[in-house]
Amino acid sequence: MSLHLEYLNPEQLAAVTAPDEHALILAGAGSGKTRVLTTRIAWLVKSGRVAPSGILAVTFTNKAAREMLTRVSAMLPVNPRGLWIGTFHGLANRMLRMHHREVGLPATFTIVDSQDQLAAIKRLLKGMNVDEERFPARELMYFISGQKEEGVRPREVRITDEMTKGYADLYAAYEEQCQREGVVDFAELLLRCFELLSRNEILRDHYSQRFRHILVDEFQDTNRLQYRWLKLLAGRSSFIFAVGDDDQSIYRFRGANVGNMADFERDFNVRKVVRLEQNYRSHGNILDAANALISNNRNRLGKNLWTSAGQGEPLRVFEGESDNDEARWLVEEVQALVRDGTRLSHVGVLYRSNAQSRVLEHALFSHAIPYRVYGGQRFFERAEVKHALAYLRLVASPDDDNAFLRVVNFPTRGIGARTIEQVQDTARQNSLSLFKAAEGKAVVFKKLIEDLRAEVQGLPLPEVVEVTVARSGLIEHYKTEREGAERIQNLEELVNAATAFVQEERVPEEGEPADPLTAFLTHAALEAGEHQAGDGQDALQMMTVHSAKGLEFDVVFITGLEEGLFPHEQSITELDGLEEERRLAYVAITRARHRLYLSHAQTRMLHGQTRYNIPSRFLEEIPQALMKWLTPRFSKKRAFEPDFSRTKEAFPLKRQSRDIGGFRIGQNVMHSKFGPGVIVDAEGQGTDARVQVNFGNQGLKWLAVSVAKLQAA
DNA sequence: TACTTTGTCCTTTTT
DNA sequence: GGACAAAGTA
Numbered sequence: 001m002s003l004h005l006e007y008l009n010p011e012q013l014a015a016v017t018a019p020d021e022h023a024l025i026l027a028g029a030g031s032g033k034t035r036v037l038t039t040r041i042a043w044l045v046k047s048g049r050v051a052p053s054g055i056l057a058v059t060f061t062n063k064a065a066r067e068m069l070t071r072v073s074a075m076l077p078v079n080p081r082g083l084w085i086g087t088f089h090g091l092a093n094r095m096l097r098m099h100h101r102e103v104g105l106p107a108t109f110t111i112v113d114s115q116d117q118l119a120a121i122k123r124l125l126k127g128m129n130v131d132e133e134r135f136p137a138r139e140l141m142y143f144i145s146g147q148k149e150e151g152v153r154p155r156e157v158r159i160t161d162e163m164t165k166g167y168a169d170l171y172a173a174y175e176e177q178c179q180r181e182g183v184v185d186f187a188e189l190l191l192r193c194f195e196l197l198s199r200n201e202i203l204r205d206h207y208s209q210r211f212r213h214i215l216v217d218e219f220q221d222t223n224r225l226q227y228r229w230l231k232l233l234a235g236r237s238s239f240i241f242a243v244g245d246d247d248q249s250i251y252r253f254r255g256a257n258v259g260n261m262a263d264f265e266r267d268f269n270v271r272k273v274v275r276l277e278q279n280y281r282s283h284g285n286i287l288d289a290a291n292a293l294i295s296n297n298r299n300r301l302g303k304n305l306w307t308s309a310g311q312g313e314p315l316r317v318f319e320g321e322s323d324n325d326e327a328r329w330l331v332e333e334v335q336a337l338v339r340d341g342t343r344l345s346h347v348g349v350l351y352r353s354n355a356q357s358r359v360l361e362h363a364l365f366s367h368a369i370p371y372r373v374y375g376g377q378r379f380f381e382r383a384e385v386k387h388a389l390a391y392l393r394l395v396a397s398p399d400d401d402n403a404f405l406r407v408v409n410f411p412t413r414g415i416g417a418r419t420i421e422q423v424q425d426t427a428r429q430n431s432l433s434l435f436k437a438a439e440g441k442a443v444v445f446k447k448l449i450e451d452l453r454a455e456v457q458g459l460p461l462p463e464v465v466e467v468t469v470a471r472s473g474l475i476e477h478y479k480t481e482r483e484g485a486e487r488i489q490n491l492e493e494l495v496n497a498a499t500a501f502v503q504e505e506r507v508p509e510e511g512e513p514a515d516p517l518t519a520f521l522t523h524a525a526l527e528a529g530e531h532q533a534g535d536g537q538d539a540l541q542m543m544t545v546h547s548a549k550g551l552e553f554d555v556v557f558i559t560g561l562e563e564g565l566f567p568h569e570q571s572i573t574e575l576d577g578l579e580e581e582r583r584l585a586y587v588a589i590t591r592a593r594h595r596l597y598l599s600h601a602q603t604r605m606l607h608g609q610t611r612y613n614i615p616s617r618f619l620e621e622i623p624q625a626l627m628k629w630l631t632p633r634f635s636k637k638r639a640f641e642p643d644f645s646r647t648k649e650a651f652p653l654k655r656q657s658r659d660i661g662g663f664r665i666g667q668n669v670m671h672s673k674f675g676p677g678v679i680v681d682a683e684g685q686g687t688d689a690r691v692q693v694n695f696g697n698q699g700l701k702w703l704a705v706s707v708a709k710l711q712a713a
Numbered sequence: 714t715a716c717t718t719t720g721t722c723c724t725t726t727t728t
Numbered sequence: 729g730g731a732c733a734a735a736g737t738a
Contacts, residue, residue, distance in 0.1 A: 061727060089728045113728075186728045221727095254726065353724050358729080375726080409714095416714050526728065546725050568724055584725080607723065608729050 003042050003075060008032075015274040016040045018241065020049065020212075023272040024219075024265055025243040028305045029290070029590035030281030030552065033243055037215060038068055040241060041083070042075035044213055052078045056211040056233070057085040060218050062527045064550070065090065068217070084211070088226055089186055090526055092193035095207075096184075102200060103192050106182045108397055108518045111525035115381065116402050117141060117185045123405065124170070124177055127428060135166060143167045144174060148187035149223045149255040151194060181401050181433070187225075194229045208235030219244030219264070223255035227263070240268065246301045247294050250546060250584050252576075261301060279305045279590075281552055283312025286596050289622045290589040296621050297579045305590075312594060314628040317619065320601040323356075323560075327363035330557060333597065334369055334540060337555060344370060348553035349542045350588050352566040355606070356559065357542055364540065374543035378528035379497075384474060384487040388494055389524055391472045392465065394449050395456060396517050399433035408434075408445050411477035415442045461516040465498040545588045556592035558585075561600040562613035573680040575694055585618045598627075663691055663705065663712070670713040674701065 005013060012032055015025045016039045027033035041057060044050050059065045069085050084091060093111065100107050112120065121144075122137045147157060154172035159165050178184065184192065197204045214234055216222070219242040222230070234240050242264055249258040264270060279287055287305045294300070320326035330349070337347060349371075351357060357373055364371045379385060387410060393403035409415040419441055427437035438446050452471050456464040469475065469491050478484030478491075501520055541553065545566075560566055566585065571577035589596060600615045624633075663669065667679045677693040684690050689705040703710065 087728065093728095111728090114726090189728080251726075253724080254728095355724090355729085412715070414714070418714090528727080544725065565724095570724060580725095605729080 003039055009278055011274055011276050012036050016043050018272050020239055022240050022268040022270045024270050025274045026303055027243050027245055027276040028303055030279040031276035037243055038071040041072050045076055050212050052082040054212045055083050057215040059087055060221055062087055064217055089189050092189040095193050099196060103196050110183045111522055112183050112185050113525055120402055124174055140170055144171050145187045148191045149225050151225050190225050197232045207233055208238050212238050214238055215241045217243055220246050220249040220258050220261055221251050221256040222260050223257055227260045247583055248587050252580055275303055277303055277305055279307045281593055283309055283594055285311050285314055285626045286592050289315055289626050290586050292623050293621050294586045297582055315596045315598055315626055317627050317629050318599040319631040323359045323601045323604040326599050326601040327359045331363045331367045344538050344540045346554040347540055348591060349557045350545050350548050351559050371540035371542050375547045380524045380528045382490055384490055385494055387474055388469050388491055391468045395453050398435040401434045404434045411473045413444050461502050461520055462495060462499040466495045545584050548591050549587050552591055552593055554593045555595040557597040558588045559599050561598055561616040561619055563616055564613055566616055573694055575678050668713045670711045676713055
C-alpha cells in the first residue's frame with residue numbers, strides 16, 4: 001500500500017504534504033481534487049501526524065463521502081470506521097444522536113426530507129387558518145430554511161415589515177410543531193448541532209481537541225451556517241484543509257456562499273493557498289473555451305486551467321430550426337459516434353432544465369438508442385415507498401403526525417376529511433398527537449397500527465419491514481391500479497433494502513442509534529438512494545448541468561444554448577444571477593474530455609407555447625477560432641416567422657428592450673447607498689423614467705433615474 | 714366519501 | 729406539457 005506521491009505534480013504534492021496549518025486549495029475542474037484530498041488523509045495518518053480518529057472529512061453528497069472512504073481505505077490499513085468521513089448532515093446527525101439529551105431531542109427523533117417539510121408547513125398553515133395567498137407554503141419553507149442556514153432562530157429574525165413579521169411568527173409556530181412531533185428537518189440538523197457546540201464548551205473542546213485535521217470538499221458550496229460550524233469545530237487547535245473552486249459554485253439558490261472562500265482566507269489567516277491548475281481531463285480547445293467564457297465573470301479568485309494534452313478538435317456547434325430538429329440532429333450524431341466505436345456510456349447529454357429532456361428522450365426512444373436519465377425520482381422519494389415508510393414511522397413513533405396524515409386514509413378506508421379535521425381539532429385543543437387524539441375516531445386505523453406495533457415487536461428489521469408492508473394494504477391497493485406493478489416491485493425492493501442495510505451497516509458506528517428501525521429510517525431520509533433500474537447497461541447519460549458536476553465524459557453535448565433558457569431568464573433579474581449561469585456553463589464545458597458539441601434551436605416548446613429564442617450570449621463569449629459551425633453561424637434566415645400573438649412576454653424581446661434613461665433590464669448598476677444591484681423592470685420615459693432594481697439583501701426598489709444617480713457597473 | 718374535472722404555476726438540487 | 733390543488737359531481 002503506497003501513496004504514490006511520485007505521481008503527483010508539484011502543486012498537488014504541496015497540497016498533500018502541506019504543514020500543520022490552515023490551507024486553501026483552489027482546485028480547478030479535472031485537476032485531481034479528490035486524489036489530493038484522499039492522499040492528504042492517508043499521508044497525515046501514515047506520517048504519524050494524526051491518528052485516524054483525529055480526522056474529520058466533510059463532503060456534500062453521500063456519493064462523494066463513499067468514494068472518499070473507499071479510496072482512503074485502499075491506501076490505509078486501518079478500519080475506515082474510525083475515520084469520521086461523511087456529509088455535513090450525516091455528521092451532524094451523528095453528533096445529535098450521541099448528545100440528543102443535551103439538545104432536547106428524543107433518542108428516536110425522525111429526520112424529514114423537504115417533501116415532508118413542505119407537507120408539515122402546509123398542515124401548519126391550514127391549522128392556523130393562514131391565508132395561503134399571503135403566505136405561500138413554499139415561500140415559507142424557503143424563508144425558514146434560509147433563516148436556519150444563517151443560524152437565525154425565530155426571535156432573532158430581522159423584522160423589517162409586516163411580511164417578515166408574519167413569516168417570523170410562522171417560523172416560530174413551525175418550530176414548536178417540529179419539537180412537539182420530534183422531527184428535525186435538514187437545516188435543523190446543522191443548526192442544532194451548531195448550537196450544541198457553541199453552548200457546550202466542554203463538548204466543543206472535546207471535539208476540537210479530537211479532530212486535529214478537518215478536511216472540506218467542495219468548499220465553494222458551503223453556506224454560512226456550515227462555515228460557522230466548521231469554525232467552531234476547528235477551535236484554536238485544529239487545521240482546516242479546504243478544497244474548492246469558486247468558478248464551480250452553482251448552488252447559490254440553496255444557500256451556498258462563494259464568499260466563504262475569501263472569508264476563510266481572511267478569518268483563518270491562511271498563508272497556504274495552493275492552485276491546482278493543471279487539467280488532466282480535457283483537450284486544449286475545450287479548456288480554452290472554458291477559460292475564455294469564465295473570464296467574463298468579475299468576482300473570481302483567479303485561476304487558469306492548462307493541459308499538456310494537445311489542442312484536440314474544435315468545438316462543434318449546431319443550430320436547429322426547432323427543439324425537435326435539435327433532437328433529430330443529436331440522434332444522428334450519437335449514431336455516428338457509436339459507428340465510430342464510442343461507447344454510449346461515455347457520452348453525456350446536458351441541459352439546463354429537466355423539462356428539456358422530454359423531446360430528446362422521445363427522439364432517442366424512437367431510434368432505439370438506450371439512455372439513462374439522472375436525477376428525478378429517487379428510490380426513497382417514490383410515493384409508494386414514502387407511504388410504506390410512513391407506516392414504519394408510526395411503528396417507531398406513533399406521534400409522528402406527518403406520517404399519520406400521509407397514510408391514515410391510504411389506502412382508502414373510509415376515514416374522510418371531516419373525521420380528520422375533528423381529530424386535528426381535538427389534537428390542537430389538548431396538545432396531543434393525532435394518534436392520541438384519534439380516540440374513538442379512525443378506529444380501524446388506530447387498531448391497525450397498534451396491532452402492527454405489537455406484532456413486529458422484537459422482530460429483526462427486514463421482517464419488521466416485510467410485515468408492515470404486508471399489513472398496510474398497500475400491495476392490494478396497487479394491484480387494482482393500472483401501473484401498480486412497478487410500485488409493488490418497489491415495495492418488495494424496500495424489504496431488500498432493509499435486508500441489505502442490516503447486513504452492510506453491521507458494526508454500529510459511533511453515534512448510530514441502537515434501534516435498527518430508527519437507524520433505517522434515518523438512512524432513508526439522509527440518503528434518498530441513487531437506486532435505478534437498468535444500471536450497468538451501456539446507455540447514453542442524460543442529466544442537468546447541475547447533476548453533471550463532478551462527472552466527466554469523452555463526448556459531451558450541451559443542448560439548448562439559448563437566451564432565456566441558458567442563461568435562464570429568471571437569473572437575469574437576480575443579483576449576480578448571470579455570473580452563476582456562466583459558472584454553470586463553465587461546469588458544463590469542463591465535463592468534456594475530447595469532444596464537445598454545443599447546440600441551440602430557433603424555436604422551442606416551453607410551457608405549452610412556442611418560444612422564439614436567440615442564441616445564448618455564452619456562444620458569443622467563446623472565441624470563434626475554437627469552434628466549427630455545423631450549420632451557418634447564427635443563420636439570419638429563420639425557418640419560421642415568429643408568431644408573437646401566442647408568445648406572452650417573450651424573454652428575448654424583453655432583453656433587447658428599449659433604453660430607459662441609458663439603462664436596460666438586466667443591467668448591473670451601483671447605488672451609493674444600496675450597493676450593487678440589477679435592473680429588473682422599468683417604466684416611463686425621459687425625466688419620468690423609473691427603474692426597479694434588485695439589491696439582493698437590501699431588497700427590491702423603484703428608483704427615479706433622474707434622482708437616484710445610478711452608475712452602470 | 715371518493716373520484717373527476719378544471720385552473721394555476723412553472724429553474725437548478727442535496728441533505 | 730404536466731404536476732398539483734381546489735372545486736365539482738356521483
